[in-house]
Amino acid sequence: MNEISDSLKQRFATIADLDAASAVLSWDQQTHMPEGGLAARAEQLSTLSRISHDMLVSEETGALLEETGNTDPTSVEGAFLRVARREYERAARLPSRLVGELSRTRSLAQGAWEKARTNSDWELFAPHLERMVALQREAAEHLGYEEHPYDALLDAYEPGMRKSQLDELFARLREELVPIVKKLPREATGEEPFRGNFDEEKQEEFSTRVVTDFGYDWSRGRQDRVTHPFCTSLGGPADVRITTRFDPTWFSYHFFATLHEAGHALYEQGVDPAYTRTPLAGGASLGMHESQSRLWENIVGRSREFWNHYQPLFGKTFPQAAGASAEDLYRAANVAYPSEIRTEADELTYNLHILIRYEIETALLEGDLEVSGLPGVWNEKTKSYLGFTPRSDARGVLQDVHWAMGLIGYFPTYTLGNVLSAQIFEAAESAHPEIREQISEGRFETLLGWLRENIHRHGRRYEPRELIERATGRPMESGPYVSYLKRKYGEIYDL
Amino acid sequence: MNEISDSLKQRFATIADLDAASAVLSWDQQTHMPEGGLAARAEQLSTLSRISHDMLVSEETGALLEETGNTDPTSVEGAFLRVARREYERAARLPSRLVGELSRTRSLAQGAWEKARTNSDWELFAPHLERMVALQREAAEHLGYEEHPYDALLDAYEPGMRKSQLDELFARLREELVPIVKKLPREATGEEPFRGNFDEEKQEEFSTRVVTDFGYDWSRGRQDRVTHPFCTSLGGPADVRITTRFDPTWFSYHFFATLHEAGHALYEQGVDPAYTRTPLAGGASLGMHESQSRLWENIVGRSREFWNHYQPLFGKTFPQAAGASAEDLYRAANVAYPSEIRTEADELTYNLHILIRYEIETALLEGDLEVSGLPGVWNEKTKSYLGFTPRSDARGVLQDVHWAMGLIGYFPTYTLGNVLSAQIFEAAESAHPEIREQISEGRFETLLGWLRENIHRHGRRYEPRELIERATGRPMESGPYVSYLKRKYGEIYDL
Numbered sequence: 001m002n003e004i005s006d007s008l009k010q011r012f013a014t015i016a017d018l019d020a021a022s023a024v025l026s027w028d029q030q031t032h033m034p035e036g037g038l039a040a041r042a043e044q045l046s047t048l049s050r051i052s053h054d055m056l057v058s059e060e061t062g063a064l065l066e067e068t069g070n071t072d073p074t075s076v077e078g079a080f081l082r083v084a085r086r087e088y089e090r091a092a093r094l095p096s097r098l099v100g101e102l103s104r105t106r107s108l109a110q111g112a113w114e115k116a117r118t119n120s121d122w123e124l125f126a127p128h129l130e131r132m133v134a135l136q137r138e139a140a141e142h143l144g145y146e147e148h149p150y151d152a153l154l155d156a157y158e159p160g161m162r163k164s165q166l167d168e169l170f171a172r173l174r175e176e177l178v179p180i181v182k183k184l185p186r187e188a189t190g191e192e193p194f195r196g197n198f199d200e201e202k203q204e205e206f207s208t209r210v211v212t213d214f215g216y217d218w219s220r221g222r223q224d225r226v227t228h229p230f231c232t233s234l235g236g237p238a239d240v241r242i243t244t245r246f247d248p249t250w251f252s253y254h255f256f257a258t259l260h261e262a263g264h265a266l267y268e269q270g271v272d273p274a275y276t277r278t279p280l281a282g283g284a285s286l287g288m289h290e291s292q293s294r295l296w297e298n299i300v301g302r303s304r305e306f307w308n309h310y311q312p313l314f315g316k317t318f319p320q321a322a323g324a325s326a327e328d329l330y331r332a333a334n335v336a337y338p339s340e341i342r343t344e345a346d347e348l349t350y351n352l353h354i355l356i357r358y359e360i361e362t363a364l365l366e367g368d369l370e371v372s373g374l375p376g377v378w379n380e381k382t383k384s385y386l387g388f389t390p391r392s393d394a395r396g397v398l399q400d401v402h403w404a405m406g407l408i409g410y411f412p413t414y415t416l417g418n419v420l421s422a423q424i425f426e427a428a429e430s431a432h433p434e435i436r437e438q439i440s441e442g443r444f445e446t447l448l449g450w451l452r453e454n455i456h457r458h459g460r461r462y463e464p465r466e467l468i469e470r471a472t473g474r475p476m477e478s479g480p481y482v483s484y485l486k487r488k489y490g491e492i493y494d495l
Numbered sequence: 496m497n498e499i500s501d502s503l504k505q506r507f508a509t510i511a512d513l514d515a516a517s518a519v520l521s522w523d524q525q526t527h528m529p530e531g532g533l534a535a536r537a538e539q540l541s542t543l544s545r546i547s548h549d550m551l552v553s554e555e556t557g558a559l560l561e562e563t564g565n566t567d568p569t570s571v572e573g574a575f576l577r578v579a580r581r582e583y584e585r586a587a588r589l590p591s592r593l594v595g596e597l598s599r600t601r602s603l604a605q606g607a608w609e610k611a612r613t614n615s616d617w618e619l620f621a622p623h624l625e626r627m628v629a630l631q632r633e634a635a636e637h638l639g640y641e642e643h644p645y646d647a648l649l650d651a652y653e654p655g656m657r658k659s660q661l662d663e664l665f666a667r668l669r670e671e672l673v674p675i676v677k678k679l680p681r682e683a684t685g686e687e688p689f690r691g692n693f694d695e696e697k698q699e700e701f702s703t704r705v706v707t708d709f710g711y712d713w714s715r716g717r718q719d720r721v722t723h724p725f726c727t728s729l730g731g732p733a734d735v736r737i738t739t740r741f742d743p744t745w746f747s748y749h750f751f752a753t754l755h756e757a758g759h760a761l762y763e764q765g766v767d768p769a770y771t772r773t774p775l776a777g778g779a780s781l782g783m784h785e786s787q788s789r790l791w792e793n794i795v796g797r798s799r800e801f802w803n804h805y806q807p808l809f810g811k812t813f814p815q816a817a818g819a820s821a822e823d824l825y826r827a828a829n830v831a832y833p834s835e836i837r838t839e840a841d842e843l844t845y846n847l848h849i850l851i852r853y854e855i856e857t858a859l860l861e862g863d864l865e866v867s868g869l870p871g872v873w874n875e876k877t878k879s880y881l882g883f884t885p886r887s888d889a890r891g892v893l894q895d896v897h898w899a900m901g902l903i904g905y906f907p908t909y910t911l912g913n914v915l916s917a918q919i920f921e922a923a924e925s926a927h928p929e930i931r932e933q934i935s936e937g938r939f940e941t942l943l944g945w946l947r948e949n950i951h952r953h954g955r956r957y958e959p960r961e962l963i964e965r966a967t968g969r970p971m972e973s974g975p976y977v978s979y980l981k982r983k984y985g986e987i988y989d990l
Contacts (some may be wrong), residue, residue: 013538014542014544017538017539017541017542017545018546019541020517020535021516021520021539021542021543024516024519024520024539025516025519026521028519028523032527032717032719033729033734034713034715034717034733034734034736035714035715035731036714036715036716036730036734037715037729037730037733037734038733039730039733040515040729040730040731040733040734040771040772040828041729041730043508043512043772044512044515044516044519044729044730047508047509047512047513047516048512048516049544051509051513059934062875080892113697117760148607169601169716218529219530219531220530220532221528221529221531222527222529224527233534233538234528234535235531235532235536235538236535237533237538238531238533238534238535239528239529239531239532239535241529276535277535277538331504411769452558460868465535
């Protein structure tokens with residue numbers, strides 16, 4: 001068995017520093033940068049990512065990885081090497097010509113997508129998407145795969161996951177959820193307590209209380225206002241920042257976005273500090289990360305126990321809603337109906353939005369679907385799964401930027417997060433049956449402690465598959481999530 | 496004549512991007528970073544500066560500079576090459592062993608200085624300063640000089656400036672100012688209008704009005720709160736941020752610091768955008784930079800015309816001071832008396848603080864003064880120039896961090912800034928005699944326009960010496976500054 005050399009550690013530490021610097025620059029761009037700074041910032045970010053990428057794919061890195069030889073795969077050093085090699089190989093396998101073309105196409109496609117969405121004009125975007133799909137297919141061939149080219153792309157976001165597993169998962173969700181969604185009301189009902197006038201400072205005061213109760217450590221983070229909320233780690237677990245948004249007439253818009261980002265942040269703040277500046281820093285996968293944001297946003301923040309506890313504070317903070325009972329707030333938090341826009345969709349219908357995208361992007365990659373036919377297919381699937389036809393392509397097939405950015409294989413991680421959140425919460429509850437009772441007292445330390453111990457602290461130490469088995473005793477399964485949705489929405493909407 | 500190759504341009508652009516990224520990380524550290532982020536941030540900054548330094552001193556940079564050959568020294572390309580070579584040579588001449596020792600000594604000396612100042616115990620700091628002076632002497636030998644080793648150090652901050660010129664300048668200032676300062680009152684008198692209760696939001700509202708009137712462009716900047724105010728350029732003239740501080744009982748503490756940083760920012764915002772990401776970006780020297788901050792802070796912001804215009808707004812913003820006349824405010828802005836701490840000193844006595852430091856650091860470098868004897872010499876000089884003995888070493892010889900950081904040759908640039916500010920303002924006024932009248936109307940566009948045209952836009956295109964001659968028609972001279980001080984304080988204090 002060999003040890004990881006200091007040179008190799010130093011190399012990945014340098015890459016981590018460069019990537020953290022990029023994260024600071026991006027955070028600043030989205031939170032505080034004056035408008036004038038945009039062009040210079042783009043150059044700075046491009047320089048940092050070029051240096052980081054060059055350092056990762058350099059012959060020196062390859063040689064250092066090579067000479068390390070075999071390391072006990074179950075040790076921390078073995079995990080370091082597994083992730084380092086994976087990152088190196090994924091980067092080194094793409095010819096630099098292809099990396100350049102992907103970057104150029106991404107930039108053009110994003111511009112075209114913005115225009116296309118504004119004008120609801122598919123034709124403006126179609127040629128760019130066609131080019132992007134061709135490049136992604138080429139990338140998949142370079143990256144390599146055993147079963148399906150989609151696996152090669154998916155692996156970037158969800159290491160080890162296969163399309164064959166997703167096919168099974170989405171088939172189950174389609175079968176279980178489409179019939180329920182069909183029975184939902186066609187529009188929002190019961191959301192009154194969260195609509196009206198909500199002073200922004202009061203909203204922030206309330207959500208800050210909740211997020212602090214969850215266990216978010218403000219001495220290792222902060223919150224700023226942005227257009228599209230995100231969570232970012234700027235120095236391992238020691239500097240994990242969240243961002244949020246406000247709508248002075250709609251409480252949920254700020255509140256659940258904040259819980260969501262806080263969920264991501266609790267994960268990052270809980271990673272073993274020893275992994276900082278190594279490939280083991282951060283979350284195990286996008287799906288695993290999303291499981292934490294969804295768990296705190298939905299399973300905790302949209303639970304009856306949660307609103308039983310926070311109803312008095314909510315009424316005190318927003319006197320106009322003082323008359324709303326805990327049950328009213330619980331129902332307002334769980335309004336569900338088929339809607340056009342994914343990012344505004346509720347917990348129940350959300351997965352069908354992902355299903356549509358998953359079926360389309362796998363078909364695109366297989367060559368079974370022409371880009372020109374995409375709006376038609378999108379609308380048919382929306383009709384069939386959600387029961388309506390989008391009013392326009394802008395509010396349909398053009399609503400997300402992901403494909404323009406080349407993010408094929410990314411959408412499923414949202415649903416993986418949902419599925420995993422229920423399985424993980426079930427395991428935590430089975431270890432500590434008092435968790436639900438504690439939530440109704442505004443206490444979250446047992447839940448957070450279990451997550452820290454079983455998920456957070458491990459960072460990328462284990463493959464997602466291994467991590468979920470270690471944490472829950474079972475491979476990923478959709479059962480707990482489907483039961484959770486059926487139980488909750490069955491009761492609320494009498495389905 | 497040769498042209499600058501794209502490879503050379505690209506290399507310096509990359510270095511500029513890395514340095515800009517460091518500036519963003521430092522800005523964030525001082526404004527928004529949660530306390531937990533400190534250790535990781537130090538690693539990130541160290542990595543960025545190491546990569547930038549390695550790129551600057553690399554053989555490849557040397558070869559690119561070499562092969563460019565001679566370029567018309569009066570052209571922009573010639574200036575690019577002059578500054579690029581200067582930066583390369585200064586960095587490349589220092590052996591990496593010495594760079595490492597300097598960095599280690601700096602870090603230890605800063606820690607020791609903090610402890611020494613807290614305990615007012617010179618002995619804790621003395622051995623570190625001794626080591627630092629020895630290293631700086633060694634650095635001067637490597638860097639090379641024609642007349643005096645001090646020139647080699649000074650050149651880092653004030654390209655082309657010589658100790659022999661400073662000796663002459665400081666001799667004149669000593670001769671002219673010491674007798675005047677002796678006649679000043681021994682304590683602050685007439686500052687009442689700026690003492691009391693000053694709501695922070697109101698302070699910010701007032702200073703923001705003034706800085707906006709000056710011409711600071713908020714679409715290319717912003718202001719944040721820090722412990723030690725600074726101005727930083729994060730992407731050429733397109734992102735120039737200022738920072739400030741507040742004391743709710745003392746108006747000047749915030750106000751003049753803000754005008755000062757805004758003066759620096761007006762310079763940076765005025766540099767030709769074509770110089771962004773080249774060695775010609777930024778100010779010509781520290782002294783030239785300081786001339787702009789002092790011009791706006793002192794010559795404009797402490798003028799009778801200024802307060803004639805802003806008195807009504809001041810009274811409206813701070814009703815408790817509504818009774819103070821414009822003359823009262825002018826006098827409050829120009830309170831002068833010999834005080835212990837340089838950073839709190841007024842415009843008139845400030846230069847004597849610098850004089851003390853200049854005489855001491857040149858003597859140290861020459862070996863004419865032992866570090867152990869420094870507190871005694873400090874106190875004697877303070878007594879002789881300012882007329883009192885500091886109450887403690889903490890408030891005397893230990894008050895500044897500069898020497899601990901290895902900044903020998905830096906202090907004089909503060910006085911150079913003062914001297915240049917008067918010469919530059921005189922030239923602007925002689926070109927546009929209406930400037931003073933305009934200030935009393937709250938109009939600054941003629942002044943700013945002249946500065947933009949004659950100083951700001953040139954960035955580092957010219958050596959400071961050439962820039963001042965082009966702008967004012969004469970080499971640097973202390974006459975205008977001495978007259979300005981004598982006229983102003985002579986009248987106020989009837990000296």
